[in-house]
Amino acid sequence: MEPEVVTFTIPVESNKIVFVWNITAQLPEAYIYCSLQNVFSQFGPLYSMKLLPNASVAEPGYYAVIKYFSSQSAKSAQATCDKKNLFQDTPVKVQMCVKQKGFPYKSLELYSHKCQELANYYLGFNGWSKRIIALQNISGLDDDSEEESEKHQTKLRYLCVVEVTIPQHGVSSRGVGVAEARIEKPNDPLELISKSGKAQKYCEQRAVSNAFQKILLVVFDGGKVAVEYVPCEDDTVDCLTEEELQGLIQVNDFTWTPLDPGDEDEEDWAELTFHEDSLVDL
Structure with missing residues (x-):
């Protein structure tokens, strides 16, 4: 085979x-x-x-x-x-299945919990790990104050950089995720805390998915698995040091993802681990 x-x-x-x-x-x-x-x-x-x-x-x-x-x-x-x-x-x-209508995309991004299930199956629960390199509140970096004042809403934006490592195969891949939430009641602390937590969670999930997109599993007969890392074109995230990633945020390079309430139960935010330098005060 x-x-x-x-x-x-x-x-x-x-x-x-x-x-x-x-x-x-x-x-x-x-x-x-x-x-x-x-x-x-x-x-x-x-x-x-x-x-x-x-x-x-x-x-x-x-x-x-x-x-x-x-x-x-x-x-x-x-x-x-x-x-x-x-x-x-x-x-x-x-x-x-004999025939299926084709999709107009080369590939469709897999949700982070599905990526982790797939990695657990082929690599084992201890065969890979993930860690957050940077998690930053980048609200207000673009000039949209007039738009927000007209709608009486505040945009809350977070950026996350995650590293997925497969030590047995010597492979590491970094991913970037961004998310945006709208605060309808800026003076309501409960809404701010809730939306902040969800936005952080969702951008972390997108970063995990993005990191796994660059990893290929080559499955051989008998169950043996090889792992290949295939970076995207013009992908500089994996080339930068962690200090450079902390200081370099290019908002225009990313596509903003509105917060999707349908994905709230995808992962448990409380189980995430952080570097001390990347903790965000809400």
């Missing part, structure tokens, strides 16, 4: 997707979902799994769409599980 390159991006290739149907409606939906998760996660890490009811014109039941990070995982799942009973009295059908 040829080695496969696994990237820390959202998988969009059709050969990483399997369909499962002929799932009986006699079992509870929650039981079916957990059973599918247990069976198909044995072949490799899953990016996503959706359990959907059959169309109204078909017999009552369900079908599932399962997306892997690895095409080899999808192939193994299909070959092993097709026409097997698995968790029910009747066999299910498992087939590879």
